[in-house]
Amino acid sequence: MDSTTTSLDFAVIGHQDSWDNIHGFVNGLRTSSQGELSLEKVKSIFPFIPPRELFRVEVNSITGKKINGVYIDTFIEPDKLDPRHLRANISKVQAALSTAKKLGARIVALGGFTSIVLEGNLVEYTSDETKFTTGNTLTTAYIVNGLIKAANQYNVKIEDSELLIIGATGDIGSACVQYFKNKCKKLLLCARNKRRLHALSERLATEGIKNESSTSLAELLYKADLIVCVASSSGLAFTKCKENVIICDAGYPKNLDTKIENNYRQIFHGGMGQVSEGFVFSPDYTDSFYQYPAPYVIHGCILEAMILAFANKYEAYSYGKGNITLERIAEIYKLGLKHGINIAPFYNSKGLCT
Amino acid sequence: METLKKELKSIEEFNVISDLFSQAITGELIGMSNFASLAETIDDYLEKIEAVEHANSERMHAEAFLGYAEKHGLNVNINLEGEYWRTVREHFLFYAKKRDFIACLFIQEVILESFAVSMYRDVGNALGGEAKKLFLEISAEEQEHLEHSSDILKAEFKKDPIAFLAKIEEVHFKCMTILAQFSATTDLRGHCGICNGDCMKGSLHHVGLKIETMRGNALALYAQALDNIGIPGEKSIIWIAQLPA
Ligand SMILES: NC(=O)c1ccc[n+]([C@@H]2O[C@H](COP(=O)([O-])OP(=O)(O)OC[C@H]3O[C@@H](n4cnc5c(N)ncnc54)[C@H](OP(=O)(O)O)[C@@H]3O)[C@@H](O)[C@H]2O)c1
Numbered sequence: 001m002d003s004t005t006t007s008l009d010f011a012v013i014g015h016q017d018s019w020d021n022i023h024g025f026v027n028g029l030r031t032s033s034q035g036e037l038s039l040e041k042v043k044s045i046f047p048f049i050p051p052r053e054l055f056r057v058e059v060n061s062i063t064g065k066k067i068n069g070v071y072i073d074t075f076i077e078p079d080k081l082d083p084r085h086l087r088a089n090i091s092k093v094q095a096a097l098s099t100a101k102k103l104g105a106r107i108v109a110l111g112g113f114t115s116i117v118l119e120g121n122l123v124e125y126t127s128d129e130t131k132f133t134t135g136n137t138l139t140t141a142y143i144v145n146g147l148i149k150a151a152n153q154y155n156v157k158i159e160d161s162e163l164l165i166i167g168a169t170g171d172i173g174s175a176c177v178q179y180f181k182n183k184c185k186k187l188l189l190c191a192r193n194k195r196r197l198h199a200l201s202e203r204l205a206t207e208g209i210k211n212e213s214s215t216s217l218a219e220l221l222y223k224a225d226l227i228v229c230v231a232s233s234s235g236l237a238f239t240k241c242k243e244n245v246i247i248c249d250a251g252y253p254k255n256l257d258t259k260i261e262n263n264y265r266q267i268f269h270g271g272m273g274q275v276s277e278g279f280v281f282s283p284d285y286t287d288s289f290y291q292y293p294a295p296y297v298i299h300g301c302i303l304e305a306m307i308l309a310f311a312n313k314y315e316a317y318s319y320g321k322g323n324i325t326l327e328r329i330a331e332i333y334k335l336g337l338k339h340g341i342n343i344a345p346f347y348n349s350k351g352l353c354t
Numbered sequence: 355m356e357t358l359k360k361e362l363k364s365i366e367e368f369n370v371i372s373d374l375f376s377q378a379i380t381g382e383l384i385g386m387s388n389f390a391s392l393a394e395t396i397d398d399y400l401e402k403i404e405a406v407e408h409a410n411s412e413r414m415h416a417e418a419f420l421g422y423a424e425k426h427g428l429n430v431n432i433n434l435e436g437e438y439w440r441t442v443r444e445h446f447l448f449y450a451k452k453r454d455f456i457a458c459l460f461i462q463e464v465i466l467e468s469f470a471v472s473m474y475r476d477v478g479n480a481l482g483g484e485a486k487k488l489f490l491e492i493s494a495e496e497q498e499h500l501e502h503s504s505d506i507l508k509a510e511f512k513k514d515p516i517a518f519l520a521k522i523e524e525v526h527f528k529c530m531t532i533l534a535q536f537s538a539t540t541d542l543r544g545h546c547g548i549c550n551g552d553c554m555k556g557s558l559h560h561v562g563l564k565i566e567t568m569r570g571n572a573l574a575l576y577a578q579a580l581d582n583i584g585i586p587g588e589k590s591i592i593w594i595a596q597l598p599a
Contacts, residue, residue, distance in 0.1 A: 029591070
């Protein structure tokens with residue numbers, strides 16, 4: 001692919017999960033004669049690098065269509081995601097958005113933590129040529145369909161289950177609430193902000209939806225048959241869960257299996273999809289990016305931009321908070337299937353789930 | 355030698371400030387010499403005049419820094435033969451001899467000016483007072499040089515992207531390697547020949563500076579300058595990652 005291409009079907013804005021990844025990536029760029037840089041040296045340079053495109057991506061559809069995109073890294077430090085660094089992180093994400101525009105990307109997905117930084121407020125960055133999406137609609141589609149698939153696998157009836165949603169008042173969490181509110185026995189809702197949580201719980205109660213809410217995870221955890229986690233996991237303290245609970249770990253970072261004792265039936269990393277016809281990175285940094293136990297696995301939010309590009313649907317599909325609709329969840333999921341993009345096989349940090 | 359002024363809190367502070375001025379003056383004199391040599395590589399008479407004007411502006415910067423140093427009794431050491439500055443100048447002359455205007459422009463107005471603009475900003479903000487005004491004014495003028503080169507280099511890139519990238523990559527590795535060694539936490543090529551006594555980098559904290567931050571800010575500005583020229587990010591990230599640190 002020509003690196004001076006001025007128009008791209010899509011762009012993905014992201015950041016690295018860990019210093020180990022970054023250390024490996026930087027040293028992977030160095031020749032043996034240049035020698036390895038210590039982690040300390042990498043840490044002293046990496047955060048200063050302005051956001052830039054790192055590699056091109058070509059994605060294949062089962063229809064034979066190909067689309068071209070680019071991955072732009074924000075160079076946000078993996079251990080500086082908390083609100084104390086909000087200002088610096090906002091300016092990095094904004095610079096990445098400008099890079100995407102400059103490169104002529106027609107649709108841009110904000111991966112991982114980057115959409116949260118801007119709270120999904122992408123309208124002001126949108127232009128006629130470049131549209132932005134948080135990708136949260138497809139992420140929700142993969143979470144809800146993933147949970148249904150996992151429940152079916154274990155013959156767990158959703159209508160007889162109590163479903164706990166951690167992060168229930170968030171963009172993805174509230175869409176999950178909408179999706180499951182008439183499908184399960186009872187909703188258990190958890191978030192930190194009491195007022196927002198209470199308002200949600202009241203609203204559901206007036207609709208006749210059985211629910212219980214608490215800002216204390218421990219109060220709800222032991223009651224849940226099914227759990228969807230769509231909150232940043234760093235602040236979550238897990239106590240005892242029910243025997244045989246099924247957990248969809250879709251927050252950031254996905255590390256609940258390292259926090260919970262081994263009494264669950266299944267825990268899988270949710271919101272993830274797979275491209276059946278694959279994709280090619282150039283340069284090929286697959287050793288450093290998107291390393292999963294199955295091939296061609298990527299986050300749902302990133303896949304949303306790719307699917308929109310395949311469908312020639314260049315629009316701000318997911319934006320702001322609370323705008324995800326059930327119709328759009330169904331639409332984007334179906335569009336993905338048309339191009340061979342579906343939920344990823346279940347896996348967690350130990351590997352593929354059996 | 356150390357006519358310590360009242361406002362300086364310690365001998366360490368005096369020494370670091372002296373060394374900072376020594377580096378700035380030497381750098382400006384190298385810039386002056388480079389622009390004078392650059393004028394010889396240019397055929398267009400208007401551009402030639404501009405190069406001489408730039409040389410003159412670097413001379414005035416050097417004089418302004420010298421004036422401050424004299425007024426405050428700083429212990430400055432000017433050495434155009436110091437390891438790092440001499441080597442950068444040698445690379446510049448290599449291209450000037452070949453009448454390679456683009457390579458010369460890239461060394462002087464992108465590589466050296468990125469470091470000057472950024473480091474003067476950091477030093478000025480750390481020193482405060484009259485020194486701050488001086489460093490920030492000169493930084494702003496150097497910023498104009500950086501911007502001036504961007505349009506010329508962008509146009510050159512469009513003409514023949516492959517040849518341009520190959521040339522810039524070569525120049526980057528020759529000259530940025532020197533600056534990366536110079537601005538590493540320890541001098542990777544030995545003593546600079548300018549600082550009085552030991553390398554000043556270990557003493558920068560006496561004036562509230564840190565070499566890691568100064569180098570990081572300078573690299574960031576350099577990376578932005580590459581972006582402005584239109585160099586793809588996937589190339590520049592490799593160039594930067596491959597520098598010594
Ligand atoms: N494919 C994927 O895997 C994928 C794609 C996109 C996003 N994500 C991840 O999904 C998560 C949700 O994204 P979003 O856009 O919906 O974010 P959001 O709108 O900011 O929602 C976050 C939700 O989590 C709650 N929360 C945060 N910390 C909590 C804690 N310690 N305990 C309980 N609740 C907590 C928030 O409410 P309070 O502030 O009131 O606590 C809010 O309800 C993020 O972690 C994001 O990184 C994953």
